[in-house]
Amino acid sequence: MRRPDVAFDDAAGALAAGLASGMTRRSFLGRLGAGVLGVVGGSAVAAAVEPDEAEAFHFCGHIWTTGSCPSPLGIPRIDKNGFPIRAKDARPIDNLGRLVNAQGFPVTEGGKRMNGPDGAPLERGPRTKICEDWIPERFGIDAHTQGSWYRCCGGQIRKLVDCCSRSRKRINGDASLTGYCYSGRRVFCVMYYDSGLKC
Amino acid sequence: MIETITPAVCGSRRRHRLAVALFTVSAVLAAALVGLVLGFAGSAVGPATALVAAAAVLAALAALRELGLVRVPLPQARRQVPERWHAELPLPLWAAGYGAGLGLGAFTFQPVATFWVACAAALALGKPLVAAALFALYGLGRALMIVLPHRGIRPADAVERLVDRRRTLVRANGVVLGACAVALALAPLAGAARPQALALGPGSELDPSFSRGILAFTQRVSGVSHVVVREGKATVQFPGQEPALDGDLLAFRDGGGVHVIRWRTGEEIASFEAASRPALAWPWLAYNHERQDGSSEILLRNLAKGGVRGVVRGGPKMDFGRPAIGKGRVAWQAVGPGGSRIGLMALATGRRVLVAHTKIGLLAHPALSDGRLLWVDRRRGGSKLKIWAIGTRSARVLTQTASSGRVFWTTALAGRTAYLTRWYTGKGIARIESLRF
Numbered sequence: 001m002r003r004p005d006v007a008f009d010d011a012a013g014a015l016a017a018g019l020a021s022g023m024t025r026r027s028f029l030g031r032l033g034a035g036v037l038g039v040v041g042g043s044a045v046a047a048a049v050e051p052d053e054a055e056a057f058h059f060c061g062h063i064w065t066t067g068s069c070p071s072p073l074g075i076p077r078i079d080k081n082g083f084p085i086r087a088k089d090a091r092p093i094d095n096l097g098r099l100v101n102a103q104g105f106p107v108t109e110g111g112k113r114m115n116g117p118d119g120a121p122l123e124r125g126p127r128t129k130i131c132e133d134w135i136p137e138r139f140g141i142d143a144h145t146q147g148s149w150y151r152c153c154g155g156q157i158r159k160l161v162d163c164c165s166r167s168r169k170r171i172n173g174d175a176s177l178t179g180y181c182y183s184g185r186r187v188f189c190v191m192y193y194d195s196g197l198k199c
Numbered sequence: 200m201i202e203t204i205t206p207a208v209c210g211s212r213r214r215h216r217l218a219v220a221l222f223t224v225s226a227v228l229a230a231a232l233v234g235l236v237l238g239f240a241g242s243a244v245g246p247a248t249a250l251v252a253a254a255a256v257l258a259a260l261a262a263l264r265e266l267g268l269v270r271v272p273l274p275q276a277r278r279q280v281p282e283r284w285h286a287e288l289p290l291p292l293w294a295a296g297y298g299a300g301l302g303l304g305a306f307t308f309q310p311v312a313t314f315w316v317a318c319a320a321a322l323a324l325g326k327p328l329v330a331a332a333l334f335a336l337y338g339l340g341r342a343l344m345i346v347l348p349h350r351g352i353r354p355a356d357a358v359e360r361l362v363d364r365r366r367t368l369v370r371a372n373g374v375v376l377g378a379c380a381v382a383l384a385l386a387p388l389a390g391a392a393r394p395q396a397l398a399l400g401p402g403s404e405l406d407p408s409f410s411r412g413i414l415a416f417t418q419r420v421s422g423v424s425h426v427v428v429r430e431g432k433a434t435v436q437f438p439g440q441e442p443a444l445d446g447d448l449l450a451f452r453d454g455g456g457v458h459v460i461r462w463r464t465g466e467e468i469a470s471f472e473a474a475s476r477p478a479l480a481w482p483w484l485a486y487n488h489e490r491q492d493g494s495s496e497i498l499l500r501n502l503a504k505g506g507v508r509g510v511v512r513g514g515p516k517m518d519f520g521r522p523a524i525g526k527g528r529v530a531w532q533a534v535g536p537g538g539s540r541i542g543l544m545a546l547a548t549g550r551r552v553l554v555a556h557t558k559i560g561l562l563a564h565p566a567l568s569d570g571r572l573l574w575v576d577r578r579r580g581g582s583k584l585k586i587w588a589i590g591t592r593s594a595r596v597l598t599q600t601a602s603s604g605r606v607f608w609t610t611a612l613a614g615r616t617a618y619l620t621r622w623y624t625g626k627g628i629a630r631i632e633s634l635r636f
């Protein structure tokens with residue numbers, strides 16, 4: 001016989017997945033519903049929604065309203081050092097959204113060096129930290145990666161990261177919240193890092 | 200004045216013909232000079248769209264004035280050509296002097312506003328030769344006033360007839376000026392600031408370089424690159440890529456490094472190994488040099504006097520791309536994992552300026568000409584072609600694309616025309632476009 005908490009989790013997950021697949025990107029009620037259900041059935045929601053689609057919920061594990069940090073492909077997935085990676089497969093990308101190899105050169109899906117119109121392999125492009133580099137340049141404010149919290153998403157522990165600033169406005173344009181920030185900073189935008197640890 | 204240049208006043212029919220010829224040539228040349236100066240002035244100041252808008256407003260105002268709807272005073276020199284010249288000077292001098300005085304336009308009475316609208320339009324056009332040609336027509340018009348009346352009608356009668364029809368002529372002038380105002384207002388929307396693809400042949404074309412009416416570029420067909428020098432419809436080809444053109448001289452890269460040749464004869468001037476991406480403005484050659492430790496640098500050579508000096512150097516992760524050189528300056532890109540920047544150095548003083556920098560975008564492919572610097576600002580969301588009038592506060596966007604599949608690549612700049620390679624990443628081809636700004 002199934003444990004009651006597992007059954008509840010599954011039911012919540014199924015409901016959330018149904019909501020997610022049916023709502024539009026701008027559906028506030030859908031977002032709210034998915035967010036509430038995500039609290040109780042987060043793992044199932046994450047499993048039901050592919051990472052590229054997850055922005056409809058904001059992203060798995062994040063139920064508050066502060067918006068995502070800007071990133072090359074829209075979804076602010078970062079590696080452990082704060083650099084952008086592709087949400088669906090965690091492959092590193094540069095600031096232009098191109099897949100890059102370990103040396104930072106743009107590569108194809110198959111991993112081959114990408115060529116330019118002159119037939120020569122493309123040179124490296126910039127690949128910089130979402131919080132510390134993108135936010136100050138785009139918004140003219142200081143920004144530091146500070147507080148974080150954890151949720152279970154897609155069967156692994158997801159670290160949700162606050163990009164904090166002394167700005168009193170957050171990326172949404174309204175007043176910012178303290179969140180997990182410290183030293184007088186407040187949450188400007190949020191990112192996430194998937195740890196790979198099972199939960 | 201119109202009665203001065205008659206056979207009776209000139210003394211004989213032969214002297215009259217001489218006076219008419221000198222008057223005409225002088226008026227045409229003087230008017231062309233006005234156009235030339237205004238065209239040069241227009242090419243030196245910017246932005247062009249603001250000048251076109253100003254010319255459109257002026258034309259509209261002039262049209263309303265001519266139609267009698269508003270009263271606007273004209274800038275006037277309330278003078279006529281000096282009558283005493285005819286008495287004091289020899290015929291060639293006074294005939295040419297009268298022509299020049301009327302051809303210059305601003306030194307004699309202007310009954311209508313058209314001349315000043317033409318001045319504003321020439322300024323906005325910013326093309327000295329075209330403006331000179333158009334203003335030459337104004338000089339020709341002035342000359343016709345002394346030529347046409349002699350075909351069966353007395354000069355004084357011709358003037359009287361014009362005066363009788365003045366109201367109709369002024370109204371017609373107003374309508375034409377109104378049409379000019381509309382045309383000027385629509386010019387920016389009608390493609391003046393829209394890139395136009397150049398039909399340069401099969402395959403991919405990239406790396407434009409423009410000098411004295413001649414375009415050089417790399418053409419790739421079936422994976423093989425050639426440098427094409429195109430003068431009118433005639434073309435010359437060399438095996439290689441990355442051309443840099445300066446008059447009769449061409450620098451380009453092949454497997455052996457960078458070569459500098461006289462492209463009309465093929466005679467080689469110089470060659471440099473481990474070099475790529477040349478930029479040429481005689482006697483200077485700037486190029487990318489790969490060092491033995493894997494790092495790269497931009498070197499600057501004086502091809503006339505010899506000698507080489509470094510412009511910028513970086514580690515193995517830095518990409519300096521193709522530098523640009525012209526008007527005593529050299530510009531370069533520096534792209535690395537930590538960001539990108541566009542730098543500029545004065546050749547005479549060695550003074551460097553950081554023109555633009557970013558940690559999140561890709562600034563690349565600079566081009567230099569006539570006090571302006573052009574480059575590509577590429578982001579995830581698309582590409583922008585930016586231009587900076589050197590010494591001014593900020594750069595402006597000439598054109599942009601939001602498509603990540605049609606990115607901007609190498610550029611060239613000649614006066615107020617930008618050349619741009621557009622790379623279609625999906626198809627793997629590139630096309631060169633020109634953009635008048």
